[in-house]
Amino acid sequence: KGSKLVGCGSAIPKLSLSNDYLSKIVDTNDEWISVRTGIRNRRVLSDGETITSLSVESSQKALEMANLKPKDIDLVLLCTSTPDDLFGSAPQIQRELGCTKALAFDITAACSGFVLGLVTATRYIKGGGFQNVLVVGADALSRYVDWTDRGTCILFGDGAGAVVLQAASDDQDGLLGFDFHSDGHGQKHLHALVGNMDQKEKSDGVSSNGSAFLPSRAVPSCLQMNGKEVFRFAVRCVPQAVEAALEEAGLSGHDLDWLLLHQANQRILDAVAERLQIPSERVISNLANYGNTSAASIPLALDEAVRSGKVKPGDVLATAGFGAGLTWGSAIIKW
Numbered sequence: 629k630g631s632k633l634v635g636c637g638s639a640i641p642k643l644s645l646s647n648d649y650l651s652k653i654v655d656t657n658d659e660w661i662s663v664r665t666g667i668r669n670r671r672v673l674s675d676g677e678t679i680t681s682l683s684v685e686s687s688q689k690a691l692e693m694a695n696l697k698p699k700d701i702d703l704v705l706l707c708t709s710t711p712d713d714l715f716g717s718a719p720q721i722q723r724e725l726g727c728t729k730a731l732a733f734d735i736t737a738a739c740s741g742f743v744l745g746l747v748t749a750t751r752y753i754k755g756g757g758f759q760n761v762l763v764v765g766a767d768a769l770s771r772y773v774d775w776t777d778r779g780t781c782i783l784f785g786d787g788a789g790a791v792v793l794q795a796a797s798d799d800q801d802g803l804l805g806f807d808f809h810s811d812g813h814g815q816k817h818l819h820a821l822v823g824n825m826d827q828k829e830k831s832d833g834v835s836s837n838g839s840a841f842l843p844s845r846a847v848p849s850c851l852q853m854n855g856k857e858v859f860r861f862a863v864r865c866v867p868q869a870v871e872a873a874l875e876e877a878g879l880s881g882h883d884l885d886w887l888l889l890h891q892a893n894q895r896i897l898d899a900v901a902e903r904l905q906i907p908s909e910r911v912i913s914n915l916a917n918y919g920n921t922s923a924a925s926i927p928l929a930l931d932e933a934v935r936s937g938k939v940k941p942g943d944v945l946a947t948a949g950f951g952a953g954l955t956w957g958s959a960i961i962k963w
């Protein structure tokens with residue numbers, strides 16, 4: 629049993645922040661940001677926009693392209709590290725869409741989340757009992773960025789993208805091969821840790837309540853990153869994962885129509901493409917407009933490339949996600 633991609637969609641927040649705008653907040657400039665990263669603008673949530681609202685909008689477009697009704701969906705997977713609800717936002721997407729029959733849950737794997745979600749969806753379909761699966765990649769790192777840290781705040785943006793996978797015959801299978809890894813040793817290079825409320829606040833709480841023990845409340849901290857280490861990790865590990873996924877698919881780089889990497893930094897995209905000997909005209913990039921949108925970046929770029937006619941039916945793409953965890957992996961897909 630196989631699974632094929634039958635629809636995609638995306639949604640971005642209304643508010644756009646340019647490099648020039650950021651140079652009013654931190655000591656930076658358009659030239660530094662565009663030369664080092666390729667990013668010129670990013671979108672951030674405002675005016676009541678949420679992960680759920682962007683996810684719903686992108687999913688409705690994907691369902692429309694797939695010619696499916698919400699009740700045809702059996703499973704909703706939301707790939708995100710920044711849900712609206714700590715307990716998971718997938719059920720709210722399911723509710724808003726009206727996917728009354730669907731099981732819904734979140735997958736957390738930072739910028740690798742969407743590719744992992746794709747593979748998870750195909751496992752459910754292959755296992756039987758699931759016909760149509762909606763996979764959403766959505767993140768709002770603007771909520772966790774330190775807007776006084778010029779080393780990180782210039783990189784990230786918010787967005788959402790969605791695809792629908794459908795059960796298909798083996799010869800129509802759209803997932804040709806994959807390869808995934810995690811290494812918790814690398815957490816020190818990129819994280820947004822959940823700490824405890826500081827001791828003073830806690831003891832104030834205790835004193836106002838007598839001597840009763842008061843458990844600490846969790847307080848999330850801002851994203852912290854060692855950019856150079858993350859850069860080295862991506863350029864070393866991503867080509868290896870793509871090569872392993874290609875081997876599993878019985879393909880080589882020459883068989884690829886497109887390289888669609890997590891949109892983190894144009895210099896990472898260029899370096900990985902060079903190592904894989906894939907010419908720049910076959911590399912999909914929309915970094916300039918959106919920056920790094922974490923789990924949303926691959927489905928967002930895929931949707932734009934499909935709707936603009938760049939990616940055509942039957943095209944083979946190497947996708948790869950990489951980021952916090954550390955996690956990384958590649959999936960070779962047929963559109």
Ligand code: ACO
Pocket residue numbers: 655656657660661664665738739740778779780782818853854855856858859892893896920922950951952
């Ligand atoms: N504007 C101007 N100057 C800056 C800025 C800025 N926005 N940021 C840093 N600088 C300065 C630094 O202070 C430093 O100055 P100094 O030499 O006087 O000390 C100088 O520029 C060089 O800084 P570096 O951090 O060494 O710059 P680098 O060339 O490594 O580029 C960057 C930084 C763009 C972050 C790069 O390391 C990178 O892209 N790394 C990968 C990050 C990434 O992709 N992360 C996402 C992973 S996905 C996920 O899971 C979230």
